[in-house]
Amino acid sequence: MSAAPVVGIVGSAGAYGRWLRGFLQQRMGLEVIGHDPADPHSEDPEQLLQRADVLIFSAPIRHTPALIADYVARSAGREAGRLWLDVTSVKSAPVAAMLASQAEVVGLHPMTAPPKAPTLKGRVLVVCQARVSRWQPWVQQLCAALEAECVHATPEHHDQVMALVQAMVHATHLAQAGVLREYAPLLGALPALMPYRSASFELDTAIIARILSLNPAIYEDIQFGNPHVAPMLDRLLAQLQHLRAQVGQGDDAARAAFRQHMLLDNRDSQGETVLAEGNYTFERVGYLLADLTERNAISVHLPEDRPGSLRELLHVFERHAVSLASIHSSRTPGGEVHFRVGFVAGSDAAALQRAAEEIDRSGIGRVLPR
CATH class of the missing domain: 1.10.3660 (6-phosphogluconate dehydrogenase C-terminal fold)
Structure with a gap:
């Protein structure tokens, strides 16, 4: 097992294939090669089988088992000592297909579409370790770099x-x-x-x-x-x-049956703790939605990711005597990190405009169009 393995992606032109290539190159510093029939400039399957220490299948679910079987036949035992992974949303058939090889096998399922963020931080990654020994430390390293909440399952x-x-x-x-x-x-x-x-x-x-x-x-x-x-x-x-x-x-008996079957039985099945946590989560999301629909707000991108940037931004509002009601970090549709700042009702519109102009002029941040 190499400390810096070459990674091959089967399906490198797909959404997750592209995201994985960027992550593996930028966050883990690895050499990544790939094959995809949609990309005429990609490597061919034989190059992946010759060079890739780690092979990742990132293809449509319905085609993945047959695709893996084709690579098993092409590889003809050369995969022994290497690691094969897949990232599909169904695990039994792809993992079984990979187990027909002599490679070590782990099935992965990121519980999200390819994010705009550089990692899976805050997202769940299901890990199915079907056959892994020598590659175990590297799989752990991969999971740590992804920053996901890893859940292990068969x-x-x-x-x-x-x-x-x-x-x-x-x-x-x-x-x-x-x-x-x-x-x-x-x-x-x-x-x-x-x-x-x-x-x-x-x-x-x-x-x-x-x-x-x-x-x-x-x-x-x-x-x-x-x-x-x-x-x-x-x-x-x-x-x-x-x-x-x-x-x-529609009668009272039906109402009683509804109350018992749909409400009380389900409430008892969930349990008080789960209900309390879920209800609080809903309330927090409700508050967030209320904040995000507030029109008296501006969004600011901070170009420099360094300690103190947010404090400098907040000092601008302080200097212009503008009181904040909320602040949330988010991403634009293009993936750009920004802070959405909401203001108390009745804030001076002219003071807000002056604050926004100072933010743009000073270079502290860039006010995004509404």
């Missing part, structure tokens, strides 16, 4: 959990999107409904927008590529059909 358990954590969530929100589409001729499209929003509705529609904005093939494969999804959908439909029957019945 491939089978991972897929069972993903039927709930991913497929159920996607299915319910896609169903909601379909209902909204059907009601649009009567009540208007989503923009017409948003003035009536609750925090729950705003969060749900944000999730819908996220799903519909990303690669459709990923969401298709999550539903169709995991054998545990169909039984989950049966249970989900049964719950909804039960609710529909109770609402249709």
